[in-house]
Amino acid sequence: MGKEMVMSVMSKDRPGIVADITGAIYQLQGDLADLNQSVLCDYFTMILVATFDDWVTPEDVAAAFSHIPSETRLEVVVKEMTTPLGAKAKKPQDTYVLTAQGKNKSGLVHRISLFCFQHGINILDLATTLKGDQYTMILQLDFSRVESVDAIRSSLASCAVEAGLTVVLQHEDIFKAVSEITLF
Amino acid sequence: MLRSDHILATVEMIQKENLDVRAVTMGINLLDCRGGDVGETCRRVEEKIGTAAARFVETCNKVSLKYGIPVVNKRISVTPIAFVGAGFDRHGFVELALALDRAATGAGVDILGGFSAQVEKGMTATDREYIASIPEALARTTKLCASINIASSHKGINMDALALVGQTVKDLAEITREQHGFGAAKFVVFCNQPGDNPFMAGAIHGLEEADLVLNVGVSxxxxxxxxxxxxxxxxxxxxxxxxxxxxxxxxxxxxxxxxxxxxxxxxxxxxxxxxxxxxxxxxxxxxxxxxxxxxxxxxxxxxxxxxxxxxxxxxxxxxxxxxxxxxxxxxxxxxxxxxxxxxxxxxxxxxxxxxxxxxxxxxxxxxxxxxxxxxxxxxxxxxxxxxxxxxxxxxxxxxxxxxxxxxxxxxxxxxxxxxxxxxxxxxxxxxxxxxxxxxxxxxxxxxxxxxxxxxxxxx
CATH class of the missing domain: 3.20.70.20 (Anaerobic Ribonucleotide-triphosphate Reductase Large Chain)
Structure with missing residues (x-):
């Protein structure tokens, strides 16, 4: 059966860092499942899920990672998973993409994320960029608990006016339809 | 996750370019609506359209709202009516026109097309009665559109029908003189008319089509x-x-x-x-x-x-x-x-x-x-x-x-x-x-x- 663990790693980016981390997991005879990595302003972060033999502890994994060389210290968190891998929540059917653009000021992401929370919307993915003084947020949202998209649209419109943002809320299918060759 | 630049390009298209869907048109076969007389045929036509399109407009609006893309026009096209009313005289065709108009109003659509005939090679006595009915039929209805196919690459041009439709256009304008001849705006003459066109005034549900079909006109x-x-x-x-x-x-x-x-x-x-x-x-x-x-x-x-x-x-x-x-x-x-x-x-x-x-x-x-x-x-x-x-x-x-x-x-x-x-x-x-x-x-x-x-x- 084995032990399922979730690991998070953050450090200054350099070539070979993914090879080093996955090498450490391989040395411990871990079986890698899902992995997601991203680089932002020269900093590297990765979240991984892997299955280990019962004798491996989270401390062993963290110790194996600590030998990996890095310009900054490798920030590592390792936890044993409470839900089994196969029981992952299904991707919701009603996924919307929200884009919000406007002049940069502090609190914009908080404002939009608070709006989502207050309306029962879960944020599945969020990416933001700052270009000049223009701030752009792109959020992938789970609308499965939303009863009326229309009601969300109108309250979002007033929230956007207050925050000085231009927002567009569209179903994810539209973006897939216009950007991908295959249409469901 | 979709790429950010793709998302932003699409947002620009939706936001700045007024992207919409111009027309969703439901094609309905009416060949099975023929009754023993005009009255019964009209009743069956209304009933069939009423049933087939009962949820049509509501569904278009629902999907439009969900995806945030307006569906500008919701329309119905039907089997060219000269086939449905074979043997009727001009008064019978006017009755059919009124029935179609009522059905369109009942379904809540903008326009209904298919008050039509296909005469690219020859005309039957019914086709002549149908053509004679067009001015009154369009003058007495608000949602109905008429079209006629008088030519094709395979059959040539029916010049007898051509002479009649030239006069029909004049009569249509005259009978709707008060509205500056608006009746003629609801009548189109075709060569090679397609049976799956969602746009008006020339939409018909062609004889080659299935019982019900949905056609879409892009932005x-x-x-x-x-x-x-x-x-x-x-x-x-x-x-x-x-x-x-x-x-x-x-x-x-x-x-x-x-x-x-x-x-x-x-x-x-x-x-x-x-x-x-x-x-x-x-x-x-x-x-x-x-x-x-x-x-x-x-x-x-x-x-x-x-x-x-x-x-x-x-x-x-x-x-x-x-x-x-x-x-x-x-x-x-x-x-x-x-x-x-x-x-x-x-x-x-x-x-x-x-x-x-x-x-x-x-x-x-x-x-x-x-x-x-x-x-x-x-x-x-x-x-x-x-x-x-x-x-x-x-x-x-x-x-x-x-x-x-x-x-x-x-x-x-x-x-x-x-x-x-x-x-x-x-x-x-x-x-x-x-x-x-x-x-x-x-x-x-x-x-x-x-x-x-x-x-x-x-x-």
């Missing part, structure tokens, strides 16, 4: 115009060549068509009926910024009608098809840029300034869809001249294996240059001059048929 020319303006602004006119422009039109059309395909499939899925085709036509509306004429101006002619207009239109039409065809499972209908004068503010303006004449429009229809469309002409133009104008347009379609159509509106009591306005989607325009009026009667008087053309030696 209008405004989206293409805005995309081209954006490209020219971003790259600079001096750094672009026409093939770059064609490529941009292709890519924009791909995205636009995909939205139409998505909405069409979703509405079909919800209603449990077959999804037919996406029609790639660029259909302008009188709204400023939603004009095919404007695209021609963006691409380099100062006024529509100037030399070069036909070449630009040919490129636009072809690029739209190339982009759209891969985006959809099945493309059909008319699938070409429309140049309806009254419905396109820039074309109407060109008519007013004298830049665009009937002959140039005719030339332009050789390379695009769908023909001499929504053209107001002086009310004094005689029926034979109207028939002859139609004959020329039919010949273009017949020889070139394409759909062509004519929708002329002889405005009673008005002369060339005077303005006529029908309001809403039907638009407004100065009345177009018709030259050489009254000089084609000997040709129309022949009757008979122009035989089917040879399908080889294409020069």
């Amino acid at each position: 209008g020319p405004g989206v293409i115009a805005r995309a081209l303006e954006r490209l020219i602004h971003a790259k600079g006119r001096e750094n672009l060549r026409l093939d770059d422009i064609a490529e941009e039109i292709k890519q924009t059309t791909f995205r636009v068509t995909r939205c139409g395909e998505l909405i069409g499939r979703k509405v079909s899925e919800e209603l449990g009926i077959e999804f037919g085709v996406v029609d790639l036509s660029l259909a302008p509306t009188p709204t400023v910024g939603d004009s095919v004429g404007e695209i021609l101006q963006i691409l380099g002619v100062d006024v529509v009608g100037a030399p070069g207009s036909t070449a630009i239109l040919a490129m636009l039409n072809d690029a739209v098809k190339k982009g759209g065809i891969f985006a959809s499972k099945a493309v059909g209908g008319l699938s070409g840029a429309f140049i309806p004068v009254m419905e396109d503010a820039v074309l109407a303006e060109a008519v007013g300034s004298g830049a665009l004449c009937l002959e140039k429009l005719e030339a332009m229809t050789c390379v695009c869809s769908v023909g001499l469309d929504m053209i107001p002409i002086p009310g004094a133009v005689d029926a034979d001249t109207i028939s002859a104008i139609i004959a020329d347009e039919m010949a273009l379609g017949m020889i070139n294996n394409k759909t062509t159509a004519v929708r002329l509106i002889p405005v009673p009591g008005k002369e060339a240059g005077e303005i006529v306005s029908f309001g809403g989607l039907f638009g407004a325009s100065p009345i177009m001059e018709v030259r050489n009026v009254g000089k084609s009667s000997r040709f129309i008087a022949w009757g008979g048929r122009i035989p089917a053309p040879i399908h080889s030696f294409k020069n």
Whole structure:
């Protein structure tokens, strides 16, 4: 059966860092499942899920990672998973993409994320960029608990006016339809 | 996760270019509605449309709301009515027209098309009764549109029918004199009429179709115009060549068509009926910024009608098809840029300034869809001249294996240059001059048929 663990790693980016981390997991005879990595302003972060033999502890994994060389210290968190891998929540059917653009000021992401929370919307993915003084947020949202998209649209419109943002809320299918060759 | 730049490009298209789905049209077969008499047939027709389209408008609105893409027009097309009313006289056809109008109102759709006949080779006694009923049928209804196919590449042109429809156009205008001849705006004469076109006034549910089908018309020319303006602004006119422009039109059309395909499939899925085709036509509306004429101006002619207009239109039409065809499972209908004068503010303006004449429009229809469309002409133009104008347009379609159509509106009591306005989607325009009026009667008087053309030696 084995032990399922979730690991998070953050450090200054350099070539070979993914090879080093996955090498450490391989040395411990871990079986890698899902992995997601991203680089932002020269900093590297990765979240991984892997299955280990019962004798491996989270401390062993963290110790194996600590030998990996890095310009900054490798920030590592390792936890044993409470839900089994196969029981992952299904991707919701009603996924919307929200884009919000406007002049940069502090609190914009908080404002939009608070709006989502207050309306029962879960944020599945969020990416933001700052270009000049223009701030752009792109959020992938789970609308499965939303009863009326229309009601969300109108309250979002007033929230956007207050925050000085231009927002567009569209179903994810539209973006897939216009950007991908295959249409469901 | 989708790529951020793709997301932002799509957002721009939706936000700045007013992306929509122009028409979702439900085709309904009425052949099984024939009853023992007119009354029973009318009852069955109303009942069938009522049942088939009960949730149609509501479902379009629901899908539109979910995806945030407006569905501008919800319409119904039916089996060409001359088949349904075989053996009826003109009064019977008027009764059928009233029944269709009631059904359209009941279903909550904007327009219903299919008060039609197919007479490209010969006319039955029923077809003649049907044609005789058209003026009264359209004058007494509000949502009904009529069309007739009088020519095809395979059968030639039915010149007897042609002579009758020229007179029908005149009668329609006269009977709706109070509304400046508006009745004629609801009647189209076709060569090679498709049975799956979602656009009015020429939509029918062809005999080759299944019982129920859903056809979709993509967004209008405004989206293409805005995309081209954006490209020219971003790259600079001096750094672009026409093939770059064609490529941009292709890519924009791909995205636009995909939205139409998505909405069409979703509405079909919800209603449990077959999804037919996406029609790639660029259909302008009188709204400023939603004009095919404007695209021609963006691409380099100062006024529509100037030399070069036909070449630009040919490129636009072809690029739209190339982009759209891969985006959809099945493309059909008319699938070409429309140049309806009254419905396109820039074309109407060109008519007013004298830049665009009937002959140039005719030339332009050789390379695009769908023909001499929504053209107001002086009310004094005689029926034979109207028939002859139609004959020329039919010949273009017949020889070139394409759909062509004519929708002329002889405005009673008005002369060339005077303005006529029908309001809403039907638009407004100065009345177009018709030259050489009254000089084609000997040709129309022949009757008979122009035989089917040879399908080889294409020069």
